[in-house]
Amino acid sequence: MFEIEIRTKKGFKNSHGEHVLSDISGIGIKGITEVEYFPLYVIDGGITSAEVGTIALELLSDKITETYICRYKEQSVGKSLKTESSAGIDVSETAACADSAILPHSAFFVIEVWYKKGVTDTVSESVIKAVKDLGIEKEIKVKTGHKYYLYGKVSQAVLNDIATKLLANTLVQEYVAQ
Amino acid sequence: MKCITDCKIIEILNLSDEQLIELSRKNVLSLSLEEMKTVQNYFKKLKRNPTDVEIETLAQTWSEHCKHKTLTGIIEYTEEKNSKKTRRIYNNLLKETIFKAAVELNKKWCLSVFKDNAGVIEFDSENGIAFKVETHNHPSALEPYGGSATGIGGVIRDILGVGLGAKPLANTDVFCFGDPDTEYSKVPEGMHHPKRIAKGVVSGVRDYGNRMGIPTVNGTVCFDDGYMANPLVYCGTMGIIPKDKIEKKVNSGDLILVVGGRAGRDGIHGATFSSVQLDQESDVSAVQIGNPIIEKKVLDTLIKARDLNLYRSVTDCGAGGLSSAVGELGKKTGAVVYLDRVPLKYDGLCPWEIWISEAQERMVFAVPPENKEKIVEIFERENVEAVFIGEFTADGKLTLIYEGDVVTNIDMEFLHNGVPKPTRPALCKIKEEKIQKPVEMSSSEISEALKASLSDLNVCSKEWIVRQYDHEVQGQTVIKPFQGNNVEVSGPGDAAIIFPYTVVRGTKKGIVLSNGINPQYGKINTYKMAASAIEEALRNAVAVGADIEKMSLLDNFCWGNPDEPEILGSLVRAANACYDMSKSFDVPFISGKDSLHNEYSIGGKKYSIPPALLISAMGVIENAANTFTMPLKNDGDKVFVLGTTRNELGGSVLAKIKNIKYGIVPDVHPQESKDIMKRIYRAASENLIEACHDCSEGGLVVAISEMAFAAGKGVKIDIDAVKTGKIKSQETELTAAEILFSESNGRFVVEVKPGNEARFGEILEDAVFAEIGCVNSDKGIVFESEKNKIKIQEAPEVLLNYWRSTINW
Numbered sequence: 001m002f003e004i005e006i007r008t009k010k011g012f013k014n015s016h017g018e019h020v021l022s023d024i025s026g027i028g029i030k031g032i033t034e035v036e037y038f039p040l041y042v043i044d045g046g047i048t049s050a051e052v053g054t055i056a057l058e059l060l061s062d063k064i065t066e067t068y069i070c071r072y073k074e075q076s077v078g079k080s081l082k083t084e085s086s087a088g089i090d091v092s093e094t095a096a097c098a099d100s101a102i103l104p105h106s107a108f109f110v111i112e113v114w115y116k117k118g119v120t121d122t123v124s125e126s127v128i129k130a131v132k133d134l135g136i137e138k139e140i141k142v143k144t145g146h147k148y149y150l151y152g153k154v155s156q157a158v159l160n161d162i163a164t165k166l167l168a169n170t171l172v173q174e175y176v177a178q
Numbered sequence: 179m180k181c182i183t184d185c186k187i188i189e190i191l192n193l194s195d196e197q198l199i200e201l202s203r204k205n206v207l208s209l210s211l212e213e214m215k216t217v218q219n220y221f222k223k224l225k226r227n228p229t230d231v232e233i234e235t236l237a238q239t240w241s242e243h244c245k246h247k248t249l250t251g252i253i254e255y256t257e258e259k260n261s262k263k264t265r266r267i268y269n270n271l272l273k274e275t276i277f278k279a280a281v282e283l284n285k286k287w288c289l290s291v292f293k294d295n296a297g298v299i300e301f302d303s304e305n306g307i308a309f310k311v312e313t314h315n316h317p318s319a320l321e322p323y324g325g326s327a328t329g330i331g332g333v334i335r336d337i338l339g340v341g342l343g344a345k346p347l348a349n350t351d352v353f354c355f356g357d358p359d360t361e362y363s364k365v366p367e368g369m370h371h372p373k374r375i376a377k378g379v380v381s382g383v384r385d386y387g388n389r390m391g392i393p394t395v396n397g398t399v400c401f402d403d404g405y406m407a408n409p410l411v412y413c414g415t416m417g418i419i420p421k422d423k424i425e426k427k428v429n430s431g432d433l434i435l436v437v438g439g440r441a442g443r444d445g446i447h448g449a450t451f452s453s454v455q456l457d458q459e460s461d462v463s464a465v466q467i468g469n470p471i472i473e474k475k476v477l478d479t480l481i482k483a484r485d486l487n488l489y490r491s492v493t494d495c496g497a498g499g500l501s502s503a504v505g506e507l508g509k510k511t512g513a514v515v516y517l518d519r520v521p522l523k524y525d526g527l528c529p530w531e532i533w534i535s536e537a538q539e540r541m542v543f544a545v546p547p548e549n550k551e552k553i554v555e556i557f558e559r560e561n562v563e564a565v566f567i568g569e570f571t572a573d574g575k576l577t578l579i580y581e582g583d584v585v586t587n588i589d590m591e592f593l594h595n596g597v598p599k600p601t602r603p604a605l606c607k608i609k610e611e612k613i614q615k616p617v618e619m620s621s622s623e624i625s626e627a628l629k630a631s632l633s634d635l636n637v638c639s640k641e642w643i644v645r646q647y648d649h650e651v652q653g654q655t656v657i658k659p660f661q662g663n664n665v666e667v668s669g670p671g672d673a674a675i676i677f678p679y680t681v682v683r684g685t686k687k688g689i690v691l692s693n694g695i696n697p698q699y700g701k702i703n704t705y706k707m708a709a710s711a712i713e714e715a716l717r718n719a720v721a722v723g724a725d726i727e728k729m730s731l732l733d734n735f736c737w738g739n740p741d742e743p744e745i746l747g748s749l750v751r752a753a754n755a756c757y758d759m760s761k762s763f764d765v766p767f768i769s770g771k772d773s774l775h776n777e778y779s780i781g782g783k784k785y786s787i788p789p790a791l792l793i794s795a796m797g798v799i800e801n802a803a804n805t806f807t808m809p810l811k812n813d814g815d816k817v818f819v820l821g822t823t824r825n826e827l828g829g830s831v832l833a834k835i836k837n838i839k840y841g842i843v844p845d846v847h848p849q850e851s852k853d854i855m856k857r858i859y860r861a862a863s864e865n866l867i868e869a870c871h872d873c874s875e876g877g878l879v880v881a882i883s884e885m886a887f888a889a890g891k892g893v894k895i896d897i898d899a900v901k902t903g904k905i906k907s908q909e910t911e912l913t914a915a916e917i918l919f920s921e922s923n924g925r926f927v928v929e930v931k932p933g934n935e936a937r938f939g940e941i942l943e944d945a946v947f948a949e950i951g952c953v954n955s956d957k958g959i960v961f962e963s964e965k966n967k968i969k970i971q972e973a974p975e976v977l978l979n980y981w982r983s984t985i986n987w
Contacts, residue, residue, distance in 0.1 A: 022987075026373070026987075027362055027371070028362065118442075118443055118524075119444070119465070119467060120442055120444050120467035120469070120523065120537075121467075122467060122468070122469040122471075125469070126471065165362070165371065165374065166374065169320075169321055169322075169323075169370075171320055171321055171465060172321055172324070172465055172467075
């Protein structure tokens with residue numbers, strides 16, 4: 001199973017992150033100084049890391065403004081929410097990173113948001129179709145998620161507040177905040 | 179009927195009343211005891227217990243959402259006025275008010291009224307135009323993004339499913355939210371903050387509408403604390419349809435084809451859920467997720483198949499899923515459906531879930547057997563899934579088969595006409611409205627109040643929302659939501675005009691879309707709220723050049739719990755206003771929808787929403803070139819006010835800002851205002867009007883300021899020249915503040931070139947009108963009253979800034 005994180009290259013605005021930052025201060029939470037947002041894709045199936053690279057580069061990212069990080073994970077997509085610590089973005093040996101210069105700076109929190117099992121994920125449906133159109137004729141499963149890096153200092157309770165009040169609708173989504 | 183693993187037999191024959199209620203509650207059937215007993219009796223006659231599929235099918239078909247039980251049921255209405263009581267029984271409120279007016283007006287150009295998925299009127303000799311507005315309140319409260327996206331997706335399918343399918347040309351959106359500045363601690367447990375709801379709803383509509391390639395051209399946003407736990411999300415779509423494609427029919431032997439998305443567990447119980455009050459534990463599966471890309475492909479292929487005459491009937495899969503769609507098409511014939519042939523998103527769905535799944539983006543067709551291959555080829559060419567799931571029969575029964583077993587076998591007649599008519603009491607206590615104490619304000623107080631009005635949530639610019647929508651796609655929008663000199667300097671347009679030249683080659687005609695809504699008036703008087711909304715919708719259309727004689731209306735009631743007699747009573751009053759206004763303006767209603775039970779309970783306390791009636795208007799304009807916008811055009815031009823200004827501050831913006839007690843809610847004077855509307859149209863066809871703006875929330879002072887700052891121009895207005903009228907004989911004269919801020923209906927502000935002044939005066943003749951000033955950029959925006967020693971002077975860019983800065987999220 002591969003997890004692909006699409007990152008904004010240095011020098012380009014992370015505009016969704018900026019929106020989230022203004023929303024955070026809008027609900028009266030102080031202590032967060034910067035937010036970066038990156039979409040996540042989990043792809044499972046008999047797929048090679050070379051193919052994942054093609055998918056990330058040709059399909060999921062914008063070559064001019066974005067780059068990607070790709071991690072190999074043992075878990076399968078069936079396990080709906082990752083419980084392991086993925087916050088430590090200490091990119092492991094199995095991870096391939098297109099541009100190491102864009103790794104986030106220190107002192108941050110990570111909130112990941114995923115759809116709950118059974119909720120229709122239309123973006124993943126489109127990805128599955130588009131992967132076939134790329135010429136990769138394999139049966140794959142795809143899950144999409146959102147990853148937010150928050151810089152600053154807040155308590156875990158406040159972090160959970162940010163997650164539930166702004167980033168995840170717990171009716172259809174679940175989240176990990178740490 | 180034999181019992182199989184995936185389909186349960188529901189024990190109902192021997193249940194007591196309490197057990198029946200419990201069964202209905204436990205399975206989210208939303209059926210009343212009387213309805214459960216009717217079901218029980220039906221199966222007693224059949225001498226067997228029903229299956230879960232049968233029970234669910236009945237619950238869906240009989241839901242408030244699909245059957246409109248309240249508005250078509252029996253209502254015992256009592257009206258109390260000055261301690262005198264009058265009673266009236268309505269056997270079908272809808273048929274006796276709104277629909278009755280349409281029947282009595284009997285317009286030849288109304289091509290399909292209150293019978294299909296949308297109302298259709300004539301556009302030209304070859305084409306009709308269809309319009310429908312739907313609500314998606316409950317889903318949007320729970321999941322704002324998905325709820326509003328599927329709301330717009332659903333109403334687009336209504337247009338695809340009218341007649342044999344219309345091509346969508348434009349969308350409209352109207353929302354009511356709670357105050358976005360509400361403190362977080364005051365938001366009820368389990369609910370989203372109003373700002374989060376607002377942002378989610380806007381992005382849902384934006385993403386779905388924009389991806390479908392349909393422009394979003396008209397709308398309104400109202401804010402009131404009453405909508406905090408229960409927002410209102412109205413979505414509308416207008417489309418064009420050839421006249422020979424408006425009739426649909428189903429023959430026995432026609433095949434049932436389902437096209438588009440796959441069935442999943444999403445949206446199970448959407449129809450019955452919409453009749454349930456929201457509480458903290460609302461059902462997860464009631465949430466629907468939209469996929470505009472599939473719907474866009476369905477749209478394109480459907481129109482292709484329609485033009486090749488490959489099917490006899492089509493309808494959309496909305497609330498109630500296949501159950502409603504197939505049930506509706508097969509009402510008069512009967513149908514047999516093989517549930518195991520329905521394409522699924524994933525395994526593990528029970529037969530009843532397949533049958534009522536509200537998975538989005540699906541349409542159901544009735545296809546003559548000889549076209550079987552041809553039609554599937556059209557869909558497959560564009561990668562749209564199309565699967566035959568059964569056929570229409572001649573036995574008048576609904577038969578469902580799952581893996582060889584019959585899981586449902588009930589009479590269509592019982593399914594569609596068996597629901598018992600409920601009788602509900604309704605009560606309306608009419609209170610007399612009092613005029614407030616005279617509002618005396620100094621020049622500086624008026625200036626402050628003007629700025630506060632412009633930045634009030636219900637008046638201020640909704641640019642942050644509106645500019646997220648594509649209002650230009652298809653390239654036919656000639657009058658857009660914002661008008662003015664450039665992006666930085668603009669004002670609010672009154673209505674949108676679509677010039678459908680790519681669909682109807684060589685046409686000169688335009689289609690006007692507008693709306694009227696004001697929940698503030700409804701808190702005091704729902705009759706006047708409804709009348710005002712109708713007048714406002716028409717006025718908005720006339721303010722861009724529409725012909726009042728070619729207009730039609732849609733009604734959308736969003737009300738609280740109709741089991742409360744006073745809430746139902748206020749609804750009856752509003753429905754009566756619709757009848758009265760439709761008749762006196764000679765403008766028919768062509769379609770409508772209601773959403774009741776907009777109520778939310780928390781901690782034992784019940785919150786009912788302030789009643790809201792959205793009136794949407796659609797009309798045909800003979801020449802799309804003879805239209806105009808609201809910004810002032812040339813220095814030296816004369817400014818006129820048409821219509822009478824009365825002391826009507828009840829429910830007004832000023833009353834809210836200054837906390838004014840009492841006040842009369844604006845009334846409608848149909849003869850006077852219809853006459854003015856006709857004369858404006860006449861002046862428009864002679865090209866005498868440079869700019870025109872309707873006068874509503876905030877009154878004259880707001881309307882005139884908007885016209886000036888949208889152009890970056892100044893204007894000099896003589897307050898004393900405004901024609902006023904009395905409501906009660908003993909009334910004192912209006913103060914300057916009352917003239918400026920009164921929200922009397924039926925008024926327009928019009929700019930005319932000095933050379934055209936005489937001819938304009940001839941056309942208006944004996945109508946109420948007055949020249950009140952001229953466009954003059956020297957000294958900014960000036961309102962002056964010699965009599966009251968009042969002078970207000972503001973720079974246009976200052977007022978523009980007040981208007982623009984409130985919503986900037």
